[in-house]
Amino acid sequence: MPVPPSRSRIAAATRQGVTIVVALALLAGVWEGYKAMGTATGGVWPGTSIELLVAPNDLIMPHVQDIWGTLWEPVQRERDEILAVFLLKSAGFTLLEAAAGFAVGVTVGLLLAVLMLRSKVAERGILPWINISQTVPLIALAPIIVTWGVSTVLSKPQAVALIASYLTFFPVAVNGLRGLQSPTRADVDLMRSLAAPWRATLFKLRFPAARPYLFPAFKLAATLSVVGAIVGEISSGVGGGLGRVILDFASRYTTGPPRLYAAVVMAAVLGLFVFGLVSVIERTLLHGRTQPTLT
Amino acid sequence: MSVPAVSIGALDMTFNAGTRSEVTALTSIDLDIEPGEFVSLIGPSGCGKSTLLRIIADLQIPTTGTVSVFGKAAHQARLDRDYGMAFQRAALFDWRRVHANVELPLELIGWSKEEREARAREMLALVKLTGFGDHYPWQLSGGMQQRVAIARALAFRPKLLLMDEPFGALDEMTREHMQTELLRIYGELGTTVVFVTHSIPEAVFLSSRVVVLSARPGTIHSIIGVDLGSRDEDTREHADFFEKTTEVREALREIEGDHT
Numbered sequence: 001m002p003v004p005p006s007r008s009r010i011a012a013a014t015r016q017g018v019t020i021v022v023a024l025a026l027l028a029g030v031w032e033g034y035k036a037m038g039t040a041t042g043g044v045w046p047g048t049s050i051e052l053l054v055a056p057n058d059l060i061m062p063h064v065q066d067i068w069g070t071l072w073e074p075v076q077r078e079r080d081e082i083l084a085v086f087l088l089k090s091a092g093f094t095l096l097e098a099a100a101g102f103a104v105g106v107t108v109g110l111l112l113a114v115l116m117l118r119s120k121v122a123e124r125g126i127l128p129w130i131n132i133s134q135t136v137p138l139i140a141l142a143p144i145i146v147t148w149g150v151s152t153v154l155s156k157p158q159a160v161a162l163i164a165s166y167l168t169f170f171p172v173a174v175n176g177l178r179g180l181q182s183p184t185r186a187d188v189d190l191m192r193s194l195a196a197p198w199r200a201t202l203f204k205l206r207f208p209a210a211r212p213y214l215f216p217a218f219k220l221a222a223t224l225s226v227v228g229a230i231v232g233e234i235s236s237g238v239g240g241g242l243g244r245v246i247l248d249f250a251s252r253y254t255t256g257p258p259r260l261y262a263a264v265v266m267a268a269v270l271g272l273f274v275f276g277l278v279s280v281i282e283r284t285l286l287h288g289r290t291q292p293t294l295t
Numbered sequence: 296m297s298v299p300a301v302s303i304g305a306l307d308m309t310f311n312a313g314t315r316s317e318v319t320a321l322t323s324i325d326l327d328i329e330p331g332e333f334v335s336l337i338g339p340s341g342c343g344k345s346t347l348l349r350i351i352a353d354l355q356i357p358t359t360g361t362v363s364v365f366g367k368a369a370h371q372a373r374l375d376r377d378y379g380m381a382f383q384r385a386a387l388f389d390w391r392r393v394h395a396n397v398e399l400p401l402e403l404i405g406w407s408k409e410e411r412e413a414r415a416r417e418m419l420a421l422v423k424l425t426g427f428g429d430h431y432p433w434q435l436s437g438g439m440q441q442r443v444a445i446a447r448a449l450a451f452r453p454k455l456l457l458m459d460e461p462f463g464a465l466d467e468m469t470r471e472h473m474q475t476e477l478l479r480i481y482g483e484l485g486t487t488v489v490f491v492t493h494s495i496p497e498a499v500f501l502s503s504r505v506v507v508l509s510a511r512p513g514t515i516h517s518i519i520g521v522d523l524g525s526r527d528e529d530t531r532e533h534a535d536f537f538e539k540t541t542e543v544r545e546a547l548r549e550i551e552g553d554h555t
Contacts, residue, residue, distance in 0.1 A: 186386040
């Protein structure tokens with residue numbers, strides 16, 4: 001009856017990998033197709049005189065191969081380092097901030113979820129604030145957090161991590177609460193009939209039952225932590241990460257349009273990377289333990 | 296006389312008392328269950344039979360009246376783990392293997408790993424699931440899942456087993472087979488059993504006494520003693536069995552008659 005685990009797991013991972021490659025190829029195809037069409041018609045929609053929304057020239061929309069090519073060129077004249085390495089280093093810096101933000105956000109989110117589970121009063125009192133917290137634009141909040149952070153004990157990158165955690169705690173708290181409340185009455189009755197203390201019910205029933213709710217939240221939180229870190233870097237002027245790189249390349253856009261695109265693509269790759277990382281952890285932890293859903 | 300396994304005196308249960316949606320679930324319930332008895336609670340839906348079981352289990356607090364289990368207050372009996380419980384949905388934890396589900400109560404009590412594993416093997420043998428310990432619950436059939444639930448409920452050898460329509464979701468063949476198995480286990484362990492069901496043949500086949508409850512408000516209509524001696528599959532075709540099922544059926548029809 002049990003599905004052989006290794007084969008299906010590899011198959012699933014392969015399928016996902018192929019999907020991503022196909023999606024990227026499709027995106028590149030659409031990009032180049034649009035440019036080719038626009039160049040052929042002289043910047044209007046075919047058969048009309050309506051101008052295209054985005055001019056298809058090489059300044060606004062550099063060729064895919066130029067974006068790829070710029071990765072292997074030196075970052076600056078008289079420097080050996082190529083752009084790809086420079087972007088990877090910057091991504092690594094941002095990844096550290098994002099990881100710290102993710103850790104703080106997940107911890108805070110789980111604590112809030114448990115607190116709201118424990119007390120209806122807390123749920124009614126806290127949940128609206130959690131929702132309101134996400135309506136404040138992060139860009140507006142980021143400089144304040146950095147100012148407060150560096151005025152206390154935090155370094156600037158630590159303050160950026162705090163900004164990232166502001167985005168990540170939200171899905172964890174909200175989905176976590178739903179997950180912790182997901183056991184059926186019979187499940188909870190069983191634990192009570194066994195005179196299980198509250199903590200045993202939490203760790204032996206509620207948290208394991210919450211995993212199918214928590215992992216999607218973790219995946220979302222992981223990508224949000226990258227977004228938060230980059231936005232935090234941009235609005236606080238922290239150097240060393242992808243945020244500053246994007247800012248620099250944007251301000252000197254005309255000297256090399258493909259470079260900005262390369263940096264943005266790198267940011268997307270970083271998001272995909274953390275998403276994939278959490279997915280792998282999820283598969284390892286959950287595989288075979290829950291009923292496979294029929295598709 | 297020995298201390299009753301369960302003793303219920305002048306019990307009333309009212310939900311949402313003092314509000315518009317007030318419902319009297321149970322009223323003036325008096326019932327003593329002796330150690331070693333197998334007692335079924337049967338009645339039309341909404342008669343409060345499951346509520347009564349949950350009150351015995353201290354999962355619900357009665358509005359008035361007393362409940363004692365082996366001479367202790369129900370609350371203390373729950374804390375002392377004097378009973379094991381099985382539910383209609385087996386309530387097995389999906390993420391635990393079968394043996395780990397059976398070990399759950401022992402984990403909570405604080406047994407060592409070796410003791411737990413030994414007892415889980417023993418219990419799985421008792422419910423004839425040797426070799427299934429490493430499966431996950433969803434890999435088992437409904438009947439097998441209920442066996443695991445019974446093994447879990449009895450893992451710490453409680454003197455009382457409370458069962459809330461445990462075979463309600465099973466098909467008829469599996470159900471009859473499970474009944475025979477339950478009697479065998481009951482015979483081997485000498486546990487007292489309180490069994491909620493809405494099946495007349497099930498109640499008669501299993502029980503030494505059938506408690507017939509009437510609905511709205513739930514009261515004890517009658518208590519029917521059954522003595523079928525040692526039972527097997529052939530018992531279901533005996534005249535005694537027919538006679539008792541008829542008696543229970545007529546009691547239930549009388550209740551229905553009061554309301555229609």
